[in-house]
Amino acid sequence: MTERDLIEQIQDLACYEGEGLVQGIGDDCAVVEKDQRNVWLLTMDTLIESVHFDCSWHPPYLLGCKAVSVNVSDIAAMGGRPVFALLSLGLPADFTPEWAVELSRGINDACRQYGCLLIGGDTVCSPEKVTLTLTLIGETKKDRVLYRHAACIGDTIWVSGSLGYAAAGLDCFRSGNVVGMPPEYPSELAPCIKAHLDPEARVDLARSLAQTSCIHAMMDLSDGLATDLSHLCQQSRVGAIIKAEKLPGRRGLAPAASLLNKKRSDWMLAGGEDYELLFTADPKDSQTIMDIAARQGLRVSPVGTVIAGQGVTLQRKTTEGYEEQHISFQGFDHFARN
Amino acid sequence: MTERDLIEQIQDLACYEGEGLVQGIGDDCAVVEKDQRNVWLLTMDTLIESVHFDCSWHPPYLLGCKAVSVNVSDIAAMGGRPVFALLSLGLPADFTPEWAVELSRGINDACRQYGCLLIGGDTVCSPEKVTLTLTLIGETKKDRVLYRHAACIGDTIWVSGSLGYAAAGLDCFRSGNVVGMPPEYPSELAPCIKAHLDPEARVDLARSLAQTSCIHAMMDLSDGLATDLSHLCQQSRVGAIIKAEKLPGRRGLAPAASLLNKKRSDWMLAGGEDYELLFTADPKDSQTIMDIAARQGLRVSPVGTVIAGQGVTLQRKTTEGYEEQHISFQGFDHFARN
Structure with missing residues (x-):
């Protein structure tokens, strides 16, 4: 089984329809109803040290900024503006406090730059590698969401x-x-x-x-x-x-x-x-x-x-x-x- | 710097006030306005192999259920009902497909049992350990949210x-x-x-x-x-x-x-x-x-x-x-x- 097969199997288990759900798995964000005219866009991405970034050359401040940007990019891709962010940070026991504080500063400054609020999350011990998971919540008008599935022949x-x-x-x-x-x-x-x-x-x-x-x-x-x-x-x-x-x-x-x-x-x-x-x-x-x-x-x-x-x-x-x-x-x- | 010092430093960077934000970091969930009468409750928890669970005794199906339950518990703790879930799953290169499918089944069945929809997330390579991050979104009436900060003397x-x-x-x-x-x-x-x-x-x-x-x-x-x-x-x-x-x-x-x-x-x-x-x-x-x-x-x-x-x-x-x-x-x- 390849990673893609597994992702598809997991996606098959997930929901495509339900109360308040406009778009489930399969686009840059999930889309859910906020009120009659507006929707919320939800996305979540994980960055793991040595897989998605390398601390030997990535300054922690910029890594924090990047973690926010890659998630905000998913909100942007559907036409939304980022509103709220949640962060889950996994740190090895031997983390350098200065490094972690710089990372946090980057996350925070990037959130501010994009106009979204960091409102929650958790910090956990990680056995070896730094892991960074962000959930971004964006907003837009229901009739302004842009999807992947609407390309037309001749475009x-x-x-x-x-x-x-x-x-x-x-x-x-x-x-x-x-x-x-x-x-x-x-x-x-x-x-x-x-x-x-x-x-x-x-x-x-x-x-x-x-x-x-x-x-x-x-x-x-x-x-x-x-x-x-x-x-x-x-x-x-x-x-x-x-x-x-x-x-x-x-x-x-x-x-x-x-x-x-x-x-x-x-x-x-x-x-x-x-x-x-x-x-x-x-x-x-x-x-x-x-x-x-x-x-x-x-x-x-x-x-x-x-x-x-x-x-x-x-x-x-x-x-x-x-x-x-x-x-x-x-x-x-x-x-x-x- | 202890982990708690760092968490506090990160929390100090985070937002406590802002448009649409009722409660930021510091309770079981963040609380944001949905519409005039209702709020959304947002929580995110990470489970990392060898820190939060041990695959040698935790059957993958039950681990999936538990990952959902611990997040739903945060929603429940504020009086909400779980509505949507996002999953970020980090799998090592040598993962057993059967194991991952059982895990996914557990996540899905637990979501269904609690009445919430799994609507998105991602799957990434993890260098060594399985990591499981869930974001849960719950809902309740604005005047029915229960906070930690409201205990009264004599209670x-x-x-x-x-x-x-x-x-x-x-x-x-x-x-x-x-x-x-x-x-x-x-x-x-x-x-x-x-x-x-x-x-x-x-x-x-x-x-x-x-x-x-x-x-x-x-x-x-x-x-x-x-x-x-x-x-x-x-x-x-x-x-x-x-x-x-x-x-x-x-x-x-x-x-x-x-x-x-x-x-x-x-x-x-x-x-x-x-x-x-x-x-x-x-x-x-x-x-x-x-x-x-x-x-x-x-x-x-x-x-x-x-x-x-x-x-x-x-x-x-x-x-x-x-x-x-x-x-x-x-x-x-x-x-x-x-």
Whole structure:
């Protein structure tokens, strides 16, 4: 049994319908009724030392910020604003108090920055590794929630910001090419390092997009474009074509790519933890979308098109035309099982 | 810095006031406004293998049930009914699928039994130990929430059920005196073993008590009577006297006490994980309280009295009258700091 099989088995046990439940497991957040016009968005993510972060290079303050941002990103992805947070912190017996206090300061400052209140949780002993679980509660109008399952054939596929920066930043640390704490890093790597250590959830952009009513489907990018877009397509019962030359971020990835001798497209397609927005909309609304992003000083890029069928196909320009490659779930065919 | 110092430092960073927040950190749940008449109760607890449970004797199905029950107990303690649950499950790479599926079944069945819906969460890789974090969301009327801070001088102090069973059950396993899986255990130890492996949250009793308006303060017993009552007293700015001979459960603890050569009062006062209710009420309402419990087939016992001052004092009958002992926070003076 793979981890995915298990997750599916657990999901099968969970609830999809019930009193007050608008959306159960299967999107960035669960959605429940708050009152007649509003809903609450609920999400929960765990970060475990040595699996999701490495204390040897992640300053505790930024780790605290990141733990909040990755959860807030799920709220943003559905068009909500974060309201409340709960924290469960597992600390080994030999924790450094200064480290834990810096972590807490980061959590608290990030909550304040996103406008949400840290209202509860617990602190427990952990046998060996630091564990950080956050539950975020967001709010929005019932008719403004954006789901993964509403992409339409013919839609333009958009992403915010740049792709692959966080994965490149992580590889810089893992390879041993970047050491020390900020601001000691080489400046040409700073955007990638920042994306890994301290990502920012796109709350304001997502809220503005949700207000327009022109976005069909939305989610956040946490597992890489190939995997996340595959989920969006699967839930919308459509397929997608991505154009390689449209993927944003090639220039910013160049220093890390030459330092580590890596292919930028691997980071852009398969790199996780972008925490950018992935969304689809009718092509007629492209100007509206670009205007909204421009007003916030953010970049949005049309990277492909929703098509009939299933799976995600990457098109690359060649001298003879186009070369196509299936990249659903990073090349793993999610529909075929052994 | 002790764990408690750190918790207090983190709590100081957290929010006590804000839009929609009725009660922040410091009670069994955070309380937030749902609509004009109702509130939501939010709680989150983490269980980590080898710290909070031991897979060698805890059947995964019952562990799943327990993870839900201990969180539901926090909802019950404030007079609420559980509505939604989120689960974050950390599994080591070498997990047994059958084990994980049994665990999930337990979580799901317990949610159903308590009438709440499992609506989301995540599954992550854990480097070594199984970790289980649940967030529970409950609901009740705003004017029916029961807090820890409302005990009044002269109140009778009550506990539901029996004390110390779970701690005795745990000690039976730890000592190696009980091995194997149910129903192989010696029958005279069954109540203690059940209390440790599969506690039950007192939702119905708590709800009925909350309806009467005669309960002043309430919380659940998770860290042992001495510690939990100290918290209740501290937050109510009162003291308490407990009468040793009134503590319920002596007879049921006898087999475990003689097997392990332990003092029953240690389990009853300092044993954790009772998940019974601890509450205070005017003595004139004693009959009402006993009638409510009797209707549900549950036992409630008056164990002491709220007094002016601070701290918890245990009174024991001796041949010459009474002997007194300060037992606040299990004998540790929470107010004195080095």
